[in-house]
Amino acid sequence: EVQLVQSGAEVKKPGATVKISCKVSGYTFTDYYMHWVQQAPGKGLEWMGLVDPEDGETIYAEKFQGRVTITADTSTDTAYMELSSLRSEDTAVYYCATTAYGSGSPTDAFDIWGQGTMVTVSS
Amino acid sequence: QSALTQPASVSGSPGQSITISCTGTSSDVGGYNYVSWYQQHPGKAPKLMIYEVSNRPSGVSNRFSGSKSGNTASLTISGLQAEDEADYYCSSYTSSSTSLFGTGTKVTVL
Numbered sequence: 001e002v003q004l005v006q007s008g009a010e011v012k013k014p015g016a017t018v019k020i021s022c023k024v025s026g027y028t029f030t031d032y033y034m035h036w037v038q039q040a041p042g043k044g045l046e047w048m049g050l051v052d053p054e055d056g057e058t059i060y061a062e063k064f065q066g067r068v069t070i071t072a073d074t075s076t077d078t079a080y081m082e083l084s085s086l087r088s089e090d091t092a093v094y095y096c097a098t099t100a101y102g103s104g105s106p107t108d109a110f111d112i113w114g115q116g117t118m119v120t121v122s123s
Numbered sequence: 124q125s126a127l128t129q130p131a132s133v134s135g136s137p138g139q140s141i142t143i144s145c146t147g148t149s150s151d152v153g154g155y156n157y158v159s160w161y162q163q164h165p166g167k168a169p170k171l172m173i174y175e176v177s178n179r180p181s182g183v184s185n186r187f188s189g190s191k192s193g194n195t196a197s198l199t200i201s202g203l204q205a206e207d208e209a210d211y212y213c214s215s216y217t218s219s220s221t222s223l224f225g226t227g228t229k230v231t232v233l
Binding site: 044050108 | 124
């Protein structure tokens with residue numbers, strides 16, 4: 001069974017950095033891009049960026065450029081999303097998402113999602 | 124880059140058909156056949172309903188269909204059922220090699 005299992009909820013102070021993990025199983029990690037999506041409470045989905053696990057190439061949304069770092073560890077089949085200089089507006093659920101049935105292109109839709117990780121930023 | 128534009132809410136009675144629009148630009152929706160649609164129930168992760176404008180993943184009801192004309196994509200739900208009540212988001216690949224979600228539409232079954 002294809003699965004993405006994310007790390008647990010985090011509480012951080014403003015200005016801190018959070019790093020969330022996304023462990024994959026059931027498919028070859030390096031075959032498909034891994035994306036990260038933010039959803040603030042009561043708000044919509046916002047695409048943050050992607051990583052190609054095969055070579056570590058990343059593309060980030062302009063909104064998060066400079067504050068987000070997405071990486072992939074092929075030794076553990078785990079993707080990571082690190083967000084720095086946290087502010088209250090970063091309080092949100094963060095999802096990793098990918099496909100296990102696509103073409104291996106960044107245009108693939110997201111048919112596999114992690115369970116989400118809640119990050120709360122509060123002083 | 125601004126989110127794709129969707130109506131905030133759409134409603135219909137059981138059995139009826141509804142259509143949700145998703146308007147972008149020639150740099151995203153209009154420029155590529157990589158539009159997808161996601162259903163999200165409260166407290167749950169999104170679920171892929173349509174990919175590449177009009178394709179349904181295995182297991183998704185054929186009551187869901189997608190189309191595109193110019194810079195606007197559409198999701199139609201026919202034979203509306205109570206379980207279809209959820210939030211729906213479109214997404215498109217863009218000319219910047221990024222993905223862009225829509226503003227989201229709350230579907231209410233009356």
